[in-house]
Amino acid sequence: MRFPEALDELIDFLKLLPGVGRRGAERMALAILDWDPEEQREFGAVVAGIPEKIGKCPRCGAVAAKDQLCDICADLRRDDSQLCVVETISQLQAVEKGHYYRGRYLVLGGRLSPLDGEDGSSLNLALLKERASRPEVKEVILALSSDVEGRATAAYLSELLADLPVKLTRPALGLPAGANLSYADGATIAAAFSGRRDVE
Amino acid sequence: MRFPEALDELIDFLKLLPGVGRRGAERMALAILDWDPEEQREFGAVVAGIPEKIGKCPRCGAVAAKDQLCDICADLRRDDSQLCVVETISQLQAVEKGHYYRGRYLVLGGRLSPLDGEDGSSLNLALLKERASRPEVKEVILALSSDVEGRATAAYLSELLADLPVKLTRPALGLPAGANLSYADGATIAAAFSGRRDVE
Helix, strand or coil: CCCCHHHHHHHHHHHCCCCCCHHHHHHHHHHHHCCCHHHHHHHHHHHHCHHHHEEECCCCCCEEECCCCCCCCCCCCCEEEEEEEECCHHHHHHHHHCCCCCEEEEECCCCCEHHHCECCCCCCHHHHHHHHCCCCCCEEEECCCCCHHHHHHHHHHHHHCCCCCCEEECCCCCCCCCCCHHHCCHHHHHHHHHCCCCCC | CCCCHHHHHHHHHHHCCCCCCHHHHHHHHHHHHCCCHHHHHHHHHHHHCHHHHEEECCCCCCEEECCCCCCCCCCCCCEEEEEEEECCHHHHHHHHHCCCCCEEEEECCCCCEHHHCECCCCCCHHHHHHHHCCCCCCEEEECCCCCHHHHHHHHHHHHHCCCCCCEEECCCCCCCCCCCHHHCCHHHHHHHHHCCCCCC
């Protein structure tokens, strides 16, 4: 059966979401049709209101209410001497889940990936350089993915920040906490052994 | 990090979609934030416009442009003597994919499922009775799922339509076309053997 035009439009938008194919988008659209009209109008208003309500934190590039600092940049208790560079907001959230790091962040908004056409022009590189140049910053932690593109991006950032008087570090590679050695891959085992520590 | 309120609202709505959990909703919301503002406004307008643009076909219960017949009910070439009862629009689409059936449909909008609180009050039972009572209808095909709830619903519908002068049928159970017998489950094998046909 041919769907009404408005339904096809809805499906086309849902297909743009990550992990959603044609059939998933159809299933979602039909589910939305079953909602109360009030919910449909509200959901629509929330989406349409994004440009007016949500923006990027001008200091770190993370998501924030429009024209406001994000809650981490606005938090006066965080340590200004450390700056942690992550690719995405999900990575920032992952670091926060560790409840260990209390410094500031810089969200790149992606990583260098020539094959996907990402040459750095849409990354927050100027913002990073500006933040890392501030006198209070002593250490920049490059918390990028440890895959090929993540390492390439980290190498590029090291170059970019090379002439600044900051210490560049990266999180340790090694065995995941609580993991069984039997299930670790070779690269992780190698990193864990080469970076071994004295038993205290 | 705490998200801005508008983003939390967006995530809460996305979580309502079928198959979307907390993490999936977050990933989708962050993806939507990366869209152009124009796309965000359009997507929002499409969703908010559903109540004004999309409705139910008054004749079969399927989805249709507001205040219009669906394209199948509007098609004069279809056979009015057959009425196929399905639970959902996806099932209707599945039947259409067979390119065999050329009659009319009645979309129940679900099935009897006491455990999920579906006692039939939100199903299109009155519409079904009205449609099946029309003099041109000779056969009603109950194309419901062949699981427990589908069979219970079919049994209930048989009762409901028992005193009407229509033939009640159901699609044949058997081996899927092109399937290897080795992989069929016992119930399907039993149905295929008990319903065996003469080789022509």
